[in-house]
Each structure stands twice: as structure tokens, then as C-alpha cells.
Amino acid sequence: MSIQIKLVRIDNRLLHSTISLHWNRFVGANNVLTVEASRSVDPFIEKVMRLSLPKTTRLSMLTSGELMPWIKNESDENDRVIVVFKDIFSLTLSVEDGFFYSEIQIPYPTRPFVFKHASDYFDEYTLEMVRSLQAKGIAFYFQTSPMDSKIYIDSK
Amino acid sequence: MELTKIFSEFVDVIQENEHFDIGLLDLHGIVLECSNESEIGTQKNMSPSTTDFYHDIVISNQKIGCFWVHSNDENLKLVAHLLADSLDTRIEAELNDDELRSNMTKDDQLIKYLLNEENFQTEKILRLVDEMQLDSVAKRVAIYIHWKEKMNFDDILLSLKIQNSSDELIVSAIDSKSLLFFQRVSSKLSDELMREYFQEYKLKLQQLGIRNCYIVVGSIQSKFKNYADSYKHSQWVYQNKKLEKDTVYFFNDFVMGYFVSFLDLEAVATVYDNYDWRDKQADQDEIIELADALIQVDFKLSQAAAKLFLHKNTLIYKLHKYEKIFHIDIRGSFQGKCTFCLIAKVFKERKRNKQVGIET
Numbered sequence: 001m002s003i004q005i006k007l008v009r010i011d012n013r014l015l016h017s018t019i020s021l022h023w024n025r026f027v028g029a030n031n032v033l034t035v036e037a038s039r040s041v042d043p044f045i046e047k048v049m050r051l052s053l054p055k056t057t058r059l060s061m062l063t064s065g066e067l068m069p070w071i072k073n074e075s076d077e078n079d080r081v082i083v084v085f086k087d088i089f090s091l092t093l094s095v096e097d098g099f100f101y102s103e104i105q106i107p108y109p110t111r112p113f114v115f116k117h118a119s120d121y122f123d124e125y126t127l128e129m130v131r132s133l134q135a136k137g138i139a140f141y142f143q144t145s146p147m148d149s150k151i152y153i154d155s156k
Numbered sequence: 157m158e159l160t161k162i163f164s165e166f167v168d169v170i171q172e173n174e175h176f177d178i179g180l181l182d183l184h185g186i187v188l189e190c191s192n193e194s195e196i197g198t199q200k201n202m203s204p205s206t207t208d209f210y211h212d213i214v215i216s217n218q219k220i221g222c223f224w225v226h227s228n229d230e231n232l233k234l235v236a237h238l239l240a241d242s243l244d245t246r247i248e249a250e251l252n253d254d255e256l257r258s259n260m261t262k263d264d265q266l267i268k269y270l271l272n273e274e275n276f277q278t279e280k281i282l283r284l285v286d287e288m289q290l291d292s293v294a295k296r297v298a299i300y301i302h303w304k305e306k307m308n309f310d311d312i313l314l315s316l317k318i319q320n321s322s323d324e325l326i327v328s329a330i331d332s333k334s335l336l337f338f339q340r341v342s343s344k345l346s347d348e349l350m351r352e353y354f355q356e357y358k359l360k361l362q363q364l365g366i367r368n369c370y371i372v373v374g375s376i377q378s379k380f381k382n383y384a385d386s387y388k389h390s391q392w393v394y395q396n397k398k399l400e401k402d403t404v405y406f407f408n409d410f411v412m413g414y415f416v417s418f419l420d421l422e423a424v425a426t427v428y429d430n431y432d433w434r435d436k437q438a439d440q441d442e443i444i445e446l447a448d449a450l451i452q453v454d455f456k457l458s459q460a461a462a463k464l465f466l467h468k469n470t471l472i473y474k475l476h477k478y479e480k481i482f483h484i485d486i487r488g489s490f491q492g493k494c495t496f497c498l499i500a501k502v503f504k505e506r507k508r509n510k511q512v513g514i515e516t
Contacts, residue, residue, distance in 0.1 A: 017244070048235060
């Protein structure tokens with residue numbers, strides 16, 4: 001049996017309280033993976049960020065290219081995983097590398113927000129990547145914490 | 157919530173970097189704990205500077221102290237904010253877990269009281285129900301979940317309590333291999349909808365890591381004094397039926413067998429042992445096999461014959477033989493059908509007793 005991916009999220013803050021406090025326990029995760037296009041955090045900062053998670057939850061901070069090898073070689077059926085991508089670009093790189101998950105979560109913006117169309121939220125460059133991922137069968141939705149409702153992003 | 161225990165994890169990380177020190181200060185700025193032991197007992201002015209960062213530690217809206225970060229490093233602000241955020245998150249997580257554990261303790265207590273039929277402590281139960289704000293007239297059903305191997309249920313129980321209020325789900329680990337749920341159910345659910353509901357329920361449980369286990373749903377009850385019965389019903393199915401893992405079984409599907417299990421089979425044997433069935437070459441194993449097949453298909457002969465890989469006429473011939481031996485009308489009367497099943501049950505019981513070495 002392969003690992004159980006419980007949640008995949010795009011969040012430029014990577015690891016923070018919403019993940020540690022809410023999603024972690026809500027989905028029963030015992031493992032959090034943060035993924036960036038390239039390693040930008042120094043090892044000491046990585047260790048500091050780990051402190052926000054209890055010792056029982058493992059944290060692996062990976063680059064996009066390291067994600068699939070981790071899933072293939074480091075995981076097992078007991079892993080219940082939350083994957084947090086820093087941005088759409090790092091997700092795109094991982095998808096090109098073979099990663100797939102059917103629904104990707106994006107936190108609601110902190111500013112007052114009325115969502116009508118994907119172009120209201122994404123710039124042109126990012127929107128192109130989103131459309132390309134949607135064409136591969138990946139859906140995107142807004143949700144911040146487990147108690148929030150989900151709003152799916154249009155695919156046209 | 158043990159703040160010093162959390163803080164010691166932070167100290168372990170910080171001590172790997174000689175440029176930073178962290179400390180826990182009381183409300184007066186006295187250093188209580190510190191990564192640099194020589195600072196313990198000193199007093200800080202708690203005014204931020206280029207080398208010192210202070211962050212209030214607030215628990216339940218009350219300031220209990222201060223988190224201090226000291227460094228000459230240009231990254232002090234970045235690192236200090238990260239540390240403070242991490243500390244706040246860990247404190248809140250631990251407090252949430254403490255609250256969940258307290259709720260779990262009440263669940264444990266309530267289930268213990270509910271299952272203690274000999275000494276059913278109504279007042280204590282009602283007091284707990286009140287404390288836990290449970291709807292005392294809601295319908296609930298016992299769900300017995302059992303593993304063959306010992307399990308650590310801590311994470312599973314915490315996740316269950318996060319996702320469900322006690323009114324929805326009362327849950328306890330009744331031993332190292334079993335969980336017992338009392339799940340609230342809607343009284344409007346038809347049998348079919350109930351099955352659909354529990355199939356989805358099973359999928360949700362699997363997402364929490366509840367898999368490779370046996371799952372049995374007991375009878376629906378609306379009174380607390382009968383919750384133990386719901387549990388016993390689920391137990392009976394587990395102990396008496398051959399089950400597969402990760403499949404939901406319903407007591408309702410085995411009700412007749414449950415009722416029959418209370419019958420005094422000796423009374424049946426006393427009557428039918430006098431029918432010289434041994435002399436008349438009644439085959440006990442065949443009777444058991446025929447009865448089991450007929451029960452499974454509601455006595456539909458064609459289906460029973462197919463199950464037994466017999467021609468229908470062969471099945472009828474065999475049944476006719478036993479009708480003559482036992483003077484019962486198996487094919488024509490309800491009474492005959494029941495009697496045939498009871499006779500089969502006597503033989504099954506004797507066979508089982510013989511296998512385990514019990515003299516009959």
C-alpha cells in the first residue's frame with residue numbers, strides 16, 4: 001500500500017499555525033512535507049521551523065525534484081502526509097516529475113475577497129500554470145481551515 | 157501543558173547555534189530557564205533592542221511570562237519571530253490537545269459506567285451526560301472495532317475527538333486491541349441509507365488510519381441503560397460469525413441467529429434424539445450443510461440447490477428423507493423450516509463440542 005496523502009496545499013508561508021494547529025490533527029497526519037522549487041532555507045532555520053510541530057509529527061523540507069524520490073523511497077503505508085508547496089511553480093515542477101493529487105488547496109486571501117474568476121486572483125503567468133495543471137485533472141479550491149467552506153476555482 | 161518541556165526542545169535546537177540564546181522570563185523579567193545557564197536568575201528589562209527580542213507568552217488571555225531571544229546576529233528579528241511563532245503554535249496545540257484529552261477522559265469514564273450493567277450508576281451517568289452536554293434522547297449505536305494486534309490509539313483518538321463532538325461520538329479504547337464508539341445516528345435513516353451511511357463512515361475511519369480491523373455495528377438504542385446491549389450485540393456478531401477485515405457488519409443481519417442462540421438446544425435434542433435418526437442414516441454433516449444453505453437463501457430451493465452444487469430434485473429428495481425421519485414438513489411449513497434449522501443447530505453444537513473435547 002502506498003502512502004496516504006491527506007492534504008496538498010499551496011502556501012508561501014510553508015509551515016505555520018494553520019497547518020500545525022488545524023490541519024495536522026484534523027486529517028490525522030503524522031508527516032508534513034514542505035516543497036520549494038529550490039532550497040532557500042538554511043538548515044538552522046529549518047530546525048527552528050520544525051519546532052512548531054510536535055515531536056510525533058515528522059517534517060521533511062524538500063525541493064520539487066526531491067518529492068517523488070521521497071515518496072518512492074522514504075515513505076511507507078503508515079505515513080499520513082500533508083504536502084505544502086510554496087507556490088504554483090514548485091507544484092508544477094513536481095507534477096512534471098510525476099507527482100499527482102486531484103485537489104489542491106489554496107488558503108483564502110487575508111484581504112476582503114470576492115472570488116468570481118481565476119484571473120481575479122492569479123497573475124497571467126501563474127494562471128497559465130494553473131490552467132496547465134487543471135488540464136491534467138488537478139482541481140484547485142480555496143479553503144484556509146477545516147471549518148471553512150471550499151470554493152473551487154473555475155477551469156476556463 | 158508543560159511549557160518547560162516545550163521550551164527544552166527549543167533549547168536543544170538553539171544550542172546548535174552559538175549566536176543565539178533564548179530564555180523564559182517571569183512577569184518581572186527574571187530568567188527562569190535559558191539556553192545559556194549563566195543567565196538563569198538574572199533580570200532583563202524586557203525592552204526590545206538590536207540584540208534582544210521579547211515576546212509575551214499568553215495563555216487563556218493571560219500573560220504568564222515572556223520569551224526572550226538574544227543575539228548579535230543581523231538575523232535576530234527573523235529568527236526571533238520564527239521562534240516566537242513556533243512557540244505560540246506549540247503552546248496552543250498542546251492546550252488544544254489537553255482539552256481533547258480531557259474530553260477523551262470523560263468519554264472513557266462514561267463508557268465505563270455505561271458498560272457496568274451490574275452496578276449501573278444512573279446518577280453519575282446523568283451528571284456526566286450533563287457535563288458533556290449530550291442529547292440524552294438521541295439514538296446511538298455501538299460500533300465495535302477490533303484489531304488482532306495491539307495498537308497505540310493516541311493519535312486516532314485525538315483525531316476522532318477533533319472531528320467529532322462528544323454528542324456526535326463517544327469513543328473509548330476498551331482494551332489495547334479494541335475501540336468502542338457510541339455514534340449518534342438519525343432515527344430517520346432507512347435500512348438502505350444506514351448501510352450507505354456506514355460505508356462512507358468506514359472510508360472516513362480509514363482516512364484516520366483505522367484499517368486492517370474488524371468493524372461491527374450493534375443495535376440502535378435510545379436509552380443509556382441499553383447502550384451496553386448495543387455493545388453486546390456487536391460483540392456477539394464478532395464472536396459468532398466469520399468476519400472479514402475492513403468490512404462493516406450489522407447486528408441487524410444476524411438478529412435471528414442471536415435470538416436462536418438463547419434457545420435451550422437440549423430441549424430440541426430431547427425431542428428429536430428419540431427419532432432413531434442414527435439408524436435411519438441421517439447424515440449430521442449433510443443436515444448442517446443443507447440448513448446453512450437454506451437459511452442463507454431464505455429457503456428458496458433453486459438457489460439453495462445452486463449453492464450446494466446439487467440438482468434441485470436431488471435437494472428435494474434429501475429434504476424429503478429428513479422430513480420422514482423427523483416427521484416435519486420442511487418445504488411446506490414455517491414450523492417445519494424452523495425445526496429443521498434447530499435440529500441442524502443441535503448437530504452443529506455437538507460437532508463443535510466434540511472438536512474441543514467436551515463430552516456430550
